[in-house]
Amino acid sequence: xxxxxxxxxxxxxxxxxxxxxxxxxxxxxxxxxxxxxxxxxxxxxxxxxxxxxxxxxxxxxxxxxxxxxxxxxxxxxxxxxxxxxxxxxxxxxxxxxxxxxxxxxxxxxxxxxxxxxxxxxxxxxxxxxxxxxxxxxxxxxxxxxxxxxxxxxxxxxxxxxxxxxxxxxxxxxxxxxxxxxxxxxxxxxxxxxxxxxxxxxxxxxxxxxxxxxxxxxxxxxxxxxxxxxxxxxxxxxxxxxxxxxxxxxxxxxxxxxxxxxxxxxxxxxxxxxxxxxxxxxxxxxxxxx
Amino acid sequence: xxxxxxxxxxxxxxxxxxxxxxxxxxxxxxxxxxxxxxxxxxxxxxxxxxxxxxxxxxxxxxxx
Numbered sequence: 001x002x003x004x005x006x007x008x009x010x011x012x013x014x015x016x017x018x019x020x021x022x023x024x025x026x027x028x029x030x031x032x033x034x035x036x037x038x039x040x041x042x043x044x045x046x047x048x049x050x051x052x053x054x055x056x057x058x059x060x061x062x063x064x065x066x067x068x069x070x071x072x073x074x075x076x077x078x079x080x081x082x083x084x085x086x087x088x089x090x091x092x093x094x095x096x097x098x099x100x101x102x103x104x105x106x107x108x109x110x111x112x113x114x115x116x117x118x119x120x121x122x123x124x125x126x127x128x129x130x131x132x133x134x135x136x137x138x139x140x141x142x143x144x145x146x147x148x149x150x151x152x153x154x155x156x157x158x159x160x161x162x163x164x165x166x167x168x169x170x171x172x173x174x175x176x177x178x179x180x181x182x183x184x185x186x187x188x189x190x191x192x193x194x195x196x197x198x199x200x201x202x203x204x205x206x207x208x209x210x211x212x213x214x215x216x217x218x219x220x221x222x223x224x225x226x227x228x229x230x231x232x233x234x235x236x237x238x239x240x241x242x243x244x245x246x247x248x249x250x251x252x253x254x255x256x257x258x259x260x261x262x263x264x265x266x267x268x269x270x271x272x273x274x275x276x277x278x279x280x281x282x283x284x285x286x287x288x289x
Numbered sequence: 290x291x292x293x294x295x296x297x298x299x300x301x302x303x304x305x306x307x308x309x310x311x312x313x314x315x316x317x318x319x320x321x322x323x324x325x326x327x328x329x330x331x332x333x334x335x336x337x338x339x340x341x342x343x344x345x346x347x348x349x350x351x352x353x
Contacts, residue, residue, distance in 0.1 A: 001333050010331040048351050150350075199324055199349035203331060211295050211348060226350065233321045 011200045023201045027057045027189045034174045034187045035061065035142060042067050042140040042184075044131055045088075045095070047080030049202040049209045050146030052087050054189050056205070058144050059093060066095035067134055067143075069127050072107025076212050083209050098134050100126055104279075106286055112216070114289045115282065119216035125278035129270060135184045147188040150195035153240040154225045156247050161225070169254040171247070180262045183271045194240065290340050292316065296348040310334040312344070322350050 002008060003015035011019045035041060035058075043058055045051040045066040058064050066088050070077055081097065088095040101107045104126060111126075112119045135143040147155075152171065159167045170176065173191040176183060190198055202209060217223055232239045264270065265277035272278070293300045294316075305312055309332050313320050325332045326345040338344065 001335050009333050012333065016331075050351060195351070196321065196324070196349045199347065200331060203324060203326070203347065213296075230319055230321045230350075234319060 010204065011197070016204050020201060020204055023193060023197055024057060024060075026192055027054070028061065030173055030189045030191055031058060031061050031187075034189075035144075037062070039141045040139050041142050041144055042135045042138055043144040044069070044135075044146070045084050046077075046146075047082070047084035047087070047209060048146070049207060050148055050151075050190060050195075050198050052084070052146075052207045052209055053198050053202050053205075054144060054146040055087070055093065056091070056207070058189060059091065064093070064144075065138060066093055067131065067138065068095060068097045069130050069134075070097055070099035070101075071123055071127060072100045072109055073214060073216070074107075074109055076214050079210055079212050086208065096134070096138065098130055100130070103130055104283060104286075108216075111282070111286060114286055117282070118219055120220045120222070122282060123216070125282055129277060129279040132182075132184055133270060136182065140184050143184045143186045145186055145188055146190055146198075148190040148193050148195050148198050149240055149244055150226070150229070152188070152191055152247075153229060153243040154222055156243055157229065158221060158225050166257070168247075169251070169257050172251050180271050182264070182269075183262065192244065290338065291343045293343075293345045294318075295346060304340060306338060306340045308334065309336045309338060312338060313346075316346075318346065322348060324349060 001013055003013060003018050005015060005018060007015035007017070010016050014022060039062065041058060041062050041064045043051070043055045043064050043066050045055050045068050047068070055064070055066055066084065068081060068084050070081060085095065100111070106114070108123055111122050115122060131143060155171055156168070159165070159171070174185060174187050176185040229240055262271050263274060265272045265280050266275055267280040268277060270277050290303050290305050291300055292303055303315065305315060309325050310320060313323065313325070320334060324347040326347060327338070327342055
């Protein structure tokens, strides 16, 4: 198959040059829509292909810092962090790494051994807490993440299937419904780019990202939804894109839903939905276990 | 044909010549979640493979 320029196609009907240009144009459109030139942007980076790609592209638009959270997953995060550090050094990007162990006194591996909770529930509570807190301490006005179209279509379907309709308004290319000085809004520049497109772009650009699977991923509800959508996509090409398109059409209406006021955790003062944030609830269980 | 499947970290030897999409069917792999590489070049699904090729199949799904 050949590209319109007659060069050999590498992804669908596009050559390397035109494919990369198309991805960059799509991502830049999202960045320019949601990121002001005056924003102080911090990019959450794990060392995986998505976060390296979004770091590279956001870095073309604004000076940024890579923020990495080391959950403490032996044989997994230590390896992806090596890729993150190598990438940042090669591209002269400042980075900061914060660990669960230093911030909470327990690695994720230790937390999972001590708590009888789904590993992903524990990980997400602490990671989100730390990302928001550290991004704010670093002076961010926006936190960028590498979530792509596949991640987002999964999130939409998961929340619908769990009937968690109050979460839907919080999704979208820019997250957050309530404005608060302690809460750093998040932007997802890869929102309209499929996971396969991101992987192809990262490969063509030579982003070195070691393939590793989180040992706890098998516990995730998301893994089942991911497999389901990927199977549907074979028969009904474009299904994930249409989930996103439908959601984006309805998002303005969803965002008008009544929202609860932001609360602040009585233990750590971080913004949360209830009286105590999930991270502090779990920490209390850890210290008493 | 030697086929390295990244997700399994294994190399398989298969008898095959034909298009990439047919190789993926033979290996029971979902084309939505993989990239196929030959000699560091990304291949589209209609690219033609020979039995002497060495292929790498990269998983696009994030590990976390």
